Structure formats: structure tokens, C-alpha cells
Amino acid sequence: MERPILASIDTGALSHNLARVRELVGNSRIWSVVKARAYGHSLKAALAGLGQTDGFALLDLDDARWLRAQGWDKRILLLEGLFNEDDLSSVIELRCDLVVHCAEQVSWLEKQSHPITVFLKLNSGMNRLGFTPDAYRLAYHRLHAQGHHVHHMTHFANADRVDREPSVGAQMECFSKTIDGLQGETSLANSAAVLWHRNALGDWVRPGIMLHGISPTGAYKDIEHAHLKTVMSLSSKIIAVQELQAGDAVGYGARYVAKQAMRIGVIACGYADGYPRHAVDGTPVWVSGPTDKTSGIICPIAGQVSMDMLTIDLSHAPWATLGTSVELWGKNLPVDDVANQAQTIGYELVCAIAPRVPVEII
Known part of the structure; x- marks a missing residue:
């Protein structure tokens, strides 16, 4: 008998989200960022759903070899070189x-005569990686x-500050001034810049989290205007009910x-599955309705x-019993809503799905 927990990955939603990125970025080409096992969604799913991208951006040579x-x-772009x-x-192979x-x-690279395409990274204010x-x-x-094909890149620290400062202006100014007169293509925009700073895209954009239907800000309402679709649904079932x-x-x-007599539902999902142990009382879980026609x-x-x-707490779901399906996050419950209650971000939750799931x- 298999434990009922399951992570479902919708490749059609990935394809839809990539198409939405194309609509937003115009003529810019797209590096689809698939680091960290495609944000926990698996490279296999990414390849199936994002096949129309212009390139994949990732960290590990093993992932490049698999692709x-x-x-x-x-x-394929190696984001940390x-x-x-x-x-x-x-890299050459x-x-x-x-x-x-x-x-x-x-x-x-100066010792290497074989020409390689390079995106030189400018530290324009993130103070993490890059040249001053x-x-x-x-x-x-x-x-x-040395004969390498050199292009230009930077990374925004505050592109996710919706309607707040600081934003991307100072970094854009630094980038433009530094590369003035130098040949090569540009790559600037992460998901947040694609969503809110389309004057700062460059020749290549680098969407990651938005391809998976998750908000860079940690607030799902901030991305509703982009009409993205949820890709991962983490589901399970009630395996016991306690009368308190x-x-x-x-x-x-x-x-x-x-505080009073109540029913408690026990769900087959815990921190060994990747669910945040620090989730507080009140963190939402979606419980399916009593019939197929009920939304839950x-x-x-x-x-x-x-x-x-x-x-x-099953106080408002009197029909729920052993075997009732639940969604920990997914199409009925944005992962961002769960992450907010756990004082983290959706990125962390989807990346933390355990191998046993x-x-x-x-």
C-alpha cells in the first residue's frame, strides 16, 4: 500500500507560462532557468514543458550532460561558470x-584557444558575484x-520591489555606463524584471520562478496580472480523524x-516530505468537497x-473523513499563501520537496 502523498507537475502549465513570458518580452530571447532541479519540478518536466525556449540556464555540468x-x-548557459x-x-564537449x-x-579561459561564448557578469550593486x-x-x-565571444550580464537585487524603492534604476545606469562602447549582447532581467521592469530586459531574459507560476515577491496577488498557471500541486489524503x-x-x-469539541484531520505529509516544520497554526490546507461538484x-x-x-481543524469540513483528498499547495491553494504563513517564500517550499515524495x- 503506497502512502498517498504525491507531487504532480503540469507540463502544459509550463508551456503556457513560457508563452506568456514571450508575450511580455517581445523580441528578447529566453534563457529558461532550471537550476535546483528546475525549482524542484525536475529537469524531465522542464524539458517536456519548456522545449520552445531559446536556451536553458542552470548550474551543474551533470544537468547539462543530461539535457x-x-x-x-x-x-545551455552555466550560471556560475x-x-x-x-x-x-x-564545457567544450x-x-x-x-x-x-x-x-x-x-x-x-585565457589558456583556452577554443572559442567559448561568455556572459561577463557585472556587479552593479548586488554584491554577490561579478566584476566591479x-x-x-x-x-x-x-x-x-583570446578569441572568446563576450556578452554582458548583471543581476538585479531589487526588481521584486513592486512600486517601492530602491528598484532597478541605479543598477541599470551602472550597467549601461560600464558596457558603453563594448560589443556584445546583454542579459539583465530575472522573473521580477520581466514582470515589472520591461524597460530593463536586454537581449536575453532569465525567467525562473515565474515559469513555475510562483511570485517573485512571495505574494500571489502580485502576479495575477500575468495570467500564469500553477505547475506543481502537492496533494495527500486524510489518514485519520480524531474527536477532541x-x-x-x-x-x-x-x-x-x-477550545471546544472538534474534529482533527491527520494528513500524510510532514517535514520529511519537505513541508515546513515552522508552519504556524492557521496555515491553510485545501480539503476537497463532499462531491466531485464541490470545490472544497x-x-x-x-x-x-x-x-x-x-x-x-475540520470544523468547517464535516464531510471530511478517512481518505478525503487534500492539497498542501497547488491549483486550489497558491504555494505563496502557504509560504507566507511559514515565514518563507514559495521558492523554498517547491525546491525542498523530498526525494521520498x-x-x-x-
Whole structure:
């Protein structure tokens, strides 16, 4: 008997979201960012749903090798470039483009006569990876002199600040000033910039989280205007129902105490499945209705999430019983709504789905 938890990945929704990105970015080409197992959705699903993209952007050579083995013949960008010089032969074999963000990587490429397509990264204010404006042009000329095809990249720190400052203006100004007069294409926009700063796209955009129907801000309402579709649904079932009296406590630490007689539903999902242990009482769970025609209802978590189970208040779902289906997040319940209650972001929840959770690609 299989445990009832399941992560369903909708490749049609991925395709829809990619088409929406194309409508938003006009003539810009698209690097579909599929790092971290395509944000927890799997490379297999990404390849099936995002096949019309111009290229995939990721971190690991093993992922690039897998894509090539599946027949992917278009471009692949390694977002953090080389981690050591010995990887250059694999980069050439797999025909990868490289982000170059430090002097050591420049030195490694200066020893390589085979021309490689490079996106040189400017630190325009993120202060994470990239060359300072003073060092950028020298790195560009060194790579260009060696025969590599050099393009320009930066990454926005505050593009997700909807209607607030600071935004992308200062970084855009820094980027434009630094690359002035240098040949090459540009890549600037992440998901947030695609959604809210379409004056800052560049020749190549880099959407990631929005392709999966999740908001860069952590608030689903912020992306409703983009008409994106939810890709991942995490579902399970009620495996037990407890009848409590006033004063009875639920779960470890007796965090939740019943104020009156009530029913508690026990769901086969816990922190070992990737559900956040720090989800507070009141975090929403969608419970299916009594018939196929009923849309269902939100029931709140009541009690500490444990390794394999969580518990919900069934006071407003009197029909719910053993075997009733629930959705932890998905098409009926945005993952952002769950993440907000757990004081995190949707990115973390979908990336944290545990290997023991079965995945269905549809």
C-alpha cells in the first residue's frame, strides 16, 4: 500500500507560462532557468514543458550532460561558470555558454584557444558575484583578445520591489555606463524584471520562478496580472480523524489546545516530505468537497507539523473523513499563501520537496 502523498507537475502549465513570458518580452530571447532541479519540478518536466525556449540556464555540468543526452541541441548557459579549470573540456564537449564572474575564471579561459561564448557578469550593486565596474572592461578585453565571444550580464537585487524603492534604476545606469562602447549582447532581467521592469530586459531574459507560476515577491496577488498557471500541486489524503473535547491538545509540545469539541484531520505529509516544520497554526490546507461538484474548502493547520504528518481543524469540513483528498499547495491553494504563513517564500517550499515524495509528470 503506497502512502498517498504525491507531487504532480503540469507540463502544459509550463508551456503556457513560457508563452506568456514571450508575450511580455517581445523580441528578447529566453534563457529558461532550471537550476535546483528546475525549482524542484525536475529537469524531465522542464524539458517536456519548456522545449520552445531559446536556451536553458542552470548550474551543474551533470544537468547539462543530461539535457544533451536527451537530445537537447539548443543553448545551455552555466550560471556560475566554471568551478575549476579542469571542467573546461566538459564545457567544450557539451557546447555550453559560460557566465564569467571572477578573475580566476578569466585566467583559466585565457589558456583556452577554443572559442567559448561568455556572459561577463557585472556587479552593479548586488554584491554577490561579478566584476566591479573598474575591473569589468579589462576582463572583457582580456577575454575578447583570446578569441572568446563576450556578452554582458548583471543581476538585479531589487526588481521584486513592486512600486517601492530602491528598484532597478541605479543598477541599470551602472550597467549601461560600464558596457558603453563594448560589443556584445546583454542579459539583465530575472522573473521580477520581466514582470515589472520591461524597460530593463536586454537581449536575453532569465525567467525562473515565474515559469513555475510562483511570485517573485512571495505574494500571489502580485502576479495575477500575468495570467500564469500553477505547475506543481502537492496533494495527500486524510489518514485519520480524531474527536477532541475542550482542553485536549494536539501533537508535539501541545501547541494547539481545543477550545471546544472538534474534529482533527491527520494528513500524510510532514517535514520529511519537505513541508515546513515552522508552519504556524492557521496555515491553510485545501480539503476537497463532499462531491466531485464541490470545490472544497480551506482548513487551518492545528498543531505542530511532525516528520510524517500534520493535523488540521475540520470544523468547517464535516464531510471530511478517512481518505478525503487534500492539497498542501497547488491549483486550489497558491504555494505563496502557504509560504507566507511559514515565514518563507514559495521558492523554498517547491525546491525542498523530498526525494521520498513520488512525482507525477502530466
